Amino acid sequence: MNAKVWLLVWSSTLQSLSMVFFSTLFSLILGLPLGILLFITGEEEQGGIIPMPLLNSVISRIVNVLRSFPFIILMILLFPLSRLLIGTSIGTAATIVPLSIAAAPFVARVIETALKEVDPGVVQAARAMGSTNFQIVWKVLIPEAMPSLVSGVALTIISLIGYSAMAGAIGGGGLGDLAIRYGYQRFRGDIMLVAVIIILVFVEIVQIIGNRISARLLARR
Amino acid sequence: MVGIYMQIRLNNLKKSYGSLHAVNGISLSIPSNRIYGIIGKSGAGKSTLVRLISLLEEPDQGEVYFDDARVDNLDKEGLIARRRRVGMIFQNFNLFSSRNAEQNVAYPLEIIGTPRAEIKTRVAELLELVGLGDRGKAPISTLSGGQKQRVAIARSLAGNPDILFCDEATSALDPQTTHSILSLLKEIQRKIGLTIVMITHQMEVVRDVCDLVAVLNDGVVVEEGLVTDIFANPESDVTKEFLAHLVGSDSAGEEKMVQWSSKKGAYTLRFRGTTTDQPILSQITRETGIDFNIRAGGVQKVGGEVEIGTMVVDIQGNEEEQQQVVERLRELGVVVEKEGQ
Numbered sequence A: 001m002n003a004k005v006w007l008l009v010w011s012s013t014l015q016s017l018s019m020v021f022f023s024t025l026f027s028l029i030l031g032l033p034l035g036i037l038l039f040i041t042g043e044e045e046q047g048g049i050i051p052m053p054l055l056n057s058v059i060s061r062i063v064n065v066l067r068s069f070p071f072i073i074l075m076i077l078l079f080p081l082s083r084l085l086i087g088t089s090i091g092t093a094a095t096i097v098p099l100s101i102a103a104a105p106f107v108a109r110v111i112e113t114a115l116k117e118v119d120p121g122v123v124q125a126a127r128a129m130g131s132t133n134f135q136i137v138w139k140v141l142i143p144e145a146m147p148s149l150v151s152g153v154a155l156t157i158i159s160l161i162g163y164s165a166m167a168g169a170i171g172g173g174g175l176g177d178l179a180i181r182y183g184y185q186r187f188r189g190d191i192m193l194v195a196v197i198i199i200l201v202f203v204e205i206v207q208i209i210g211n212r213i214s215a216r217l218l219a220r221r
Numbered sequence B: 001m002v003g004i005y006m007q008i009r010l011n012n013l014k015k016s017y018g019s020l021h022a023v024n025g026i027s028l029s030i031p032s033n034r035i036y037g038i039i040g041k042s043g044a045g046k047s048t049l050v051r052l053i054s055l056l057e058e059p060d061q062g063e064v065y066f067d068d069a070r071v072d073n074l075d076k077e078g079l080i081a082r083r084r085r086v087g088m089i090f091q092n093f094n095l096f097s098s099r100n101a102e103q104n105v106a107y108p109l110e111i112i113g114t115p116r117a118e119i120k121t122r123v124a125e126l127l128e129l130v131g132l133g134d135r136g137k138a139p140i141s142t143l144s145g146g147q148k149q150r151v152a153i154a155r156s157l158a159g160n161p162d163i164l165f166c167d168e169a170t171s172a173l174d175p176q177t178t179h180s181i182l183s184l185l186k187e188i189q190r191k192i193g194l195t196i197v198m199i200t201h202q203m204e205v206v207r208d209v210c211d212l213v214a215v216l217n218d219g220v221v222v223e224e225g226l227v228t229d230i231f232a233n234p235e236s237d238v239t240k241e242f243l244a245h246l247v248g249s250d251s252a253g254e255e256k257m258v259q260w261s262s263k264k265g266a267y268t269l270r271f272r273g274t275t276t277d278q279p280i281l282s283q284i285t286r287e288t289g290i291d292f293n294i295r296a297g298g299v300q301k302v303g304g305e306v307e308i309g310t311m312v313v314d315i316q317g318n319e320e321e322q323q324q325v326v327e328r329l330r331e332l333g334v335v336v337e338k339e340g341q
Helices: A003-040 A053-068 A071-077 A079-086 A092-116 A120-128 A133-170 A174-184 A189-219 B046-053 B076-083 B101-110 B116-129 B145-157 B175-192 B203-209 B227-232 B237-244 B273-277 B280-288 B319-331
Strands: B008-017 B020-030 B035-040 B061-066 B086-090 B163-167 B195-200 B212-217 B220-226 B267-272 B292-302 B306-315 B335-338
Touching: A003 A053, A003 A092, A003 A133, A003 A174, A003 A189, A053 A092, A071 A079, A071 A092, A071 A133, A079 A092, A092 A133, A120 A133, A120 B086, A133 A174, A133 A189, A174 A189, B008 B046, B020 B046, B020 B061, B020 B212, B020 B220, B035 B046, B035 B175, B035 B203, B046 B163, B046 B195, B086 B145, B101 B116, B101 B145, B116 B145, B145 B175, B175 B195, B175 B203, B195 B203, B203 B227, B203 B292, B212 B227, B212 B237, B220 B227, B220 B237, B227 B267, B227 B292, B227 B306, B280 B292, B280 B319, B306 B319, B319 B335
Parallel strands: B035 B195, B035 B212, B086 B163, B163 B195
Antiparallel strands: B008 B020, B008 B061, B212 B220, B267 B306, B267 B335, B292 B306
16 A cells, blocks of 8 residues: 555545534534433423423434434435535535434434433422423433433444445545445455454544543542 | 421312322311421322422312412412422432532522522531531432431522421431431421421331321321320321331330230220329229239330320220229220220
């Protein structure tokens, strides 16, 4: 592998990083409120503070449908939206749109699950003390669920690393693209190997950092 | 600290879940500045009742009044404002694990927007009051059960409540810790002056701290009144059953019931107040010539002051003679229960 190839690897890595970074950011922006909404409108026994069964089941259905949608097909379906928002449907920036939308329902479930782990008695105590719903979410639920939330975000990032590699197949750029176009289609096994190793290292780093933060939060309790 | 004495009145409260009438027409008057016990077995409706009077749930029917203000139908803002003046502690403490001891106590003050400096002094004061002045920075998981409940008490008092609800507050604690928590509650009640409502299934709790008690069964009040009266003269079967399981106390330093004979006696005699000091049995023996066979006996302090004596005896002689003795005992102010009646 010469300098030119390494340069290619470097720029693909940067593309992957920016795809993962921005799609994580946007999927959190979309998924966090959705997850909180799913939790607080849920059944009272499960800790729902404003039970709204109809709204809850509607959101829940949408989340399920989006989650079970094959990512490649979702991406193609969302090309028009990318074009509308970014001006193109090809490239790293355009790929962030379907990645964020695909990951948002995943984030919503992860957040909901983390919030469900909070002791309902604690929420009851907060309510009995005269907390507003906003205060319960902001000052009780989120801090109490923080260790699980951190693990959930780590999990989301790892999924998005996988998705972003897949996005390469349909013109998204990044390490997935590199592995397919050079490694697979031009029979460059070495480039394929390097791309895969970098992806694995990313996943490992995210997992380790996520676990560390989560453990540190728990240790302080 | 000056307390505001809040009286609670419940009028024909009802709450059902499906076909279960958890609270089925309860009317109670809980006087201010007292410790009021609500005792019942599990399923008697006490958890539902406390959720209704602590404004966590709305009744299907009936009203709740704090002093003269109706509070069961408040709007959202009114409800939140009212809850901020009610303290509550729980069986499982329900402390925030993401906060240390002092941050837990600070929570009720934070949510009403108290300035930071003021929160700091108030929290220190409250932790001092519950005897945890030096444990402010401690993470909750490092505290013992009793310490956790102390933090919870400090937290419940932060908002200057006029009412404190204790929902099975000592049920998860060992007898010694229970005793220390009960003494603390009593001390706080005297110091600050507030209405305390203790929901419990432990007669020991009622005996050791409550001034008045209501006995709950199947969603209704079966007996209500001064603890001393109810201990001396229980009327309902539920109350008698509670009392039967209550034999002395291993925490308050009082005498246990002493069992002289393995055979159970036919009569249970309860003496209260001054009658405990008088030689009633020997007096009757002299008068009638009929002897007693004492099987078991003991003295209990109720509410820390009034003594209730209990004695399990057999009365010698035939049925007629026994009846004569029972009547004489009742004349002298002793409550007599016959086995199986």
